Every structure is written in C-alpha cells, then in structure tokens.
Amino acid sequence: MNAPPPLSSRSVLLRFALIAFVLLVIVLAFAYVAGCLTPQRLTAQSLVNQLQANAGVFPGYRRNHAKGVCVAGYFESNGNAQPYSIAQVFAPGRTPVVGRFAVPIGNPYGPDSSAPLRSMALRFTQANGQQWRTGMNSMPVFLVNTPQAFYEFLQAQQPDPATGKPNPAKVGAFFASHPETAPFLAWVKTAKPSASYVTESYLSLNAFEFVDANGARHAVRWRMVSETPDTTPGGSEPNYLDADLTQRLAQGPQRWHLVVTLANPGDPTNDATKAWPSDRRDIDAGTLVLTSSTPQESGACRDINYDPLVLPDGIQASDDPLLPARSAAYATSYLRRTSEEAHLPGTADAHSTQEAK
Numbered sequence: 589m590n591a592p593p594p595l596s597s598r599s600v601l602l603r604f605a606l607i608a609f610v611l612l613v614i615v616l617a618f619a620y621v622a623g624c625l626t627p628q629r630l631t632a633q634s635l636v637n638q639l640q641a642n643a644g645v646f647p648g649y650r651r652n653h654a655k656g657v658c659v660a661g662y663f664e665s666n667g668n669a670q671p672y673s674i675a676q677v678f679a680p681g682r683t684p685v686v687g688r689f690a691v692p693i694g695n696p697y698g699p700d701s702s703a704p705l706r707s708m709a710l711r712f713t714q715a716n717g718q719q720w721r722t723g724m725n726s727m728p729v730f731l732v733n734t735p736q737a738f739y740e741f742l743q744a745q746q747p748d749p750a751t752g753k754p755n756p757a758k759v760g761a762f763f764a765s766h767p768e769t770a771p772f773l774a775w776v777k778t779a780k781p782s783a784s785y786v787t788e789s790y791l792s793l794n795a796f797e798f799v800d801a802n803g804a805r806h807a808v809r810w811r812m813v814s815e816t817p818d819t820t821p822g823g824s825e826p827n828y829l830d831a832d833l834t835q836r837l838a839q840g841p842q843r844w845h846l847v848v849t850l851a852n853p854g855d856p857t858n859d860a861t862k863a864w865p866s867d868r869r870d871i872d873a874g875t876l877v878l879t880s881s882t883p884q885e886s887g888a889c890r891d892i893n894y895d896p897l898v899l900p901d902g903i904q905a906s907d908d909p910l911l912p913a914r915s916a917a918y919a920t921s922y923l924r925r926t927s928e929e930a931h932l933p934g935t936a937d938a939h940s941t942q943e944a945k
C-alpha cells in the first residue's frame with residue numbers, strides 16, 4: 589500500500605482556517621440566540637430576568653404567578669362549539685383536566701391579597717393524545733398589547749433599592765407614555781382581591797382561531813365563568829385562598845362554564861387591551877368540573893408548562909404578539925424552575941416521580 593502524500597504546510601493552514609471558521613459561526617449563532625449581538629432585542633431571558641429582578645428568585649417556583657395550587661377534574665363538553673372547531677375536546681363527552689389556580693405575583697410566600705386578580709391554568713388531554721393548554725386571568729383586559737410594553741412595565745415596577753418599592757415617578761412615566769393601559773387602569777381602580785378562587789371567572793384575554801371541519805377559521809376568545817360568582821373581598825390573613833378551596837371541594841365538585849365568544853369581522857385579534865363589544869355571540873361549550881386539589885410542591889401541575897401555544901388540531905394562535913412572547917418566557921421560566929427542583933429540600937422524591945411534561 590502506498591502511504592498518502594505528505595500535506596503541504598499551505599493545505600494544513602487551510603484546514604485549520606476552515607475549522608476555525610466553522611467554530612466562529614457556531615459561537616456567533618449561540619451569541620445571536622442569547623441576544624449578545626443585539627442587546628436591544630427583547631428576549632425571553634430579559635423578560636424573565638426582569639421578573640426575577642422585581643420579585644427575587646425562589647428556586648423551583650414559577651417566575652410569575654408563583655403562589656398557587658394544583659387542581660384536577662374534567663371538562664364535560666355539550667357539543668355546542670363543535671360546528672366551529674374540530675378539536676376533540678368539543679365533541680360531546682368528558683376530557684380529563686389538570687389545572688392550577690394562582691396569584692399573579694413572583695413571591696410564592698406573598699399574601700393572597702398582594703394582587704387584585706387570580707389565575708386559572710388548564711391542561712386538557714384529549715383521547716387522541718393531543719393537548720390544549722390555556723392560562724387565564726380574572727380581569728377583563730390585559731395591561732398592554734406588546735411584549736416590549738410589558739417589559740417596560742416590569743422595568744418601571746422594579747423596586748428602588750432605597751425604598752424597596754417601585755419608584756412612583758417611573759411608574760407614572762410608564763402609564764403616561766402608554767395610553768393603551770387606560771381600560772386596565774379603569775378596571776383596577778375598583779378591583780379587589782377575591783376571597784376565593786372558585787367565585788372568580790377567568791378570561792383568555794388573547795384571541796385565538798377555531799378551525800371548523802371545512803377549514804374555515806373563526807376568531808375567538810374564551811372564558812371560564814364561575815357557577816358561584818361572588819365579589820366578596822378576602823380578609824387580611826396571608827393564606828385564605830387554599831383553605832377556602834379545600835373547604836369548598838370537601839363539599840363537592842366546583843363548576844365553571846366554558847364560554848367561547850365569536851368575533852365580528854374587524855374585531856381586534858392582536859390587541860389584548862381591547863375588549864370586544866358585549867353583543868358578540870357567546871357559545872356555552874360545556875362545564876369544567878374540578879374535584880380535587882393538591883399543594884403545588886407535590887401536585888401534577890408543578891411540572892406542567894401552561895404554554896398558551898400548546899393547542900390541539902382545531903385551535904390555532906391568532907396574530908396577537910403577546911402569544912409567542914408568553915410561550916418563550918414560560919419555557920424559560922419552566923427550564924429554570926425545573927432545573928432547580930432537584931436541589932430543593934423535600935421535593936427530590938416528588939420530582940423523581942413526576943414526568944416532565
């Protein structure tokens with residue numbers, strides 16, 4: 589066998605140059621994705637970093653809506669939404685649900701009265717294996733309509749090291765330069781932290797699209813309307829919501845109606861600060877029945893990322909720019925919190941029995 593001819597020093601240099609070039613491209617690609625090349629570009633990391641800067645870091649917990657409780661039950665569809673969406677969840681019958689109620693604050697130990705709203709997140713698992721995940725808030729409109737504005741709001745809310753509180757001048761300047769916040773501000777003036785998760789109704793706020801059997805698309809928003817509404821505010825004790833939920837569930841299942849609102853042509857689908865006119869057609873699609881609750885540290889909801897873009901066939905995202913930003917930020921928060929769980933005292937065992945979902 590003939591030995592290969594020796595490489596000339598020029599071709600050795602060329603090979604090294606090629607390897608160095610490929611490495612440089614890889615490093616630049618990572619730097620771009622991490623936002624290092626475009627520091628002014630808003631990333632999921634910067635949004636979650638800002639949430640952490642405002643509330644602190646509580647290892648293993650969600651970076652927003654950190655205080656919460658897991659729930660389970662089912663959705664009983666009545667078939668009314670079936671003409672508008674082929675999603676299996678809307679065929680008559682039951683779909684199992686794993687959910688979570690929460691207080692939208694970053695501190696899992698903060699008092700229940702810290703915010704005048706509550707949230708409900710649900711994961712429906714259809715018989716065909718597809719899932720529908722949704723996170724809803726108990727307010728009529730969202731504060732802002734773009735991820736950038738949400739980021740600026742969070743920056744304005746960052747506690748001043750001197751006082752431990754947001755700087756009122758910065759907060760005032762934010763609202764003065766964001767007139768789209770007016771409907772939220774009008775609502776928040778009268779909003780009170782409720783005494784119960786059960787008495788609240790929860791809204792998708794973002795628009796989505798239903799797709800019917802003919803492939804036609806229908807712009808929708810949805811909400812879970814409590815069968816036992818009550819506006820009584822909660823007391824001053826820090827943790828009344830969990831006790832209230834346990835006590836109500838001990839008396840029997842708790843129910844909400846899934847109401848789907850169909851948009852009229854021209855209704856905004858990309859602006860969560862604008863409610864649709866109240867005369868839009870509502871469809872009562874069925875009943876959510878919750879039967880049990882579990883602390884979030886050991887419950888099935890802990891390792892679920894309620895990403896609003898996990899959707900079954902028959903439900904699609906709208907053009908609302910908040911949706912992809914939510915999806916990316918929730919994934920970042922999820923990765924951070926689940927990678928911390930194994931190091932938490934008392935949660936390692938629960939973690940090993942949970943399937944990452």
Ligand code: HEM
Pocket residue numbers: 635636639649650651652653656688689690707708709723724725730734735738791792793794860892893894910913914917918921922925
């Ligand atoms: C750009 C805007 C937004 C950002 C950056 C953001 C960020 C976050 C983050 C980081 C979490 C924790 C996720 C996790 O660790 O699983 C969260 C939870 C949540 N967010 Fe948002 N959010 C935004 C807008 C909204 C909107 C418009 C809604 C409307 C309903 C909403 C509802 C919720 C709910 C219900 C939860 C709790 C989910 C759960 O219980 O696991 N968020 N948000």
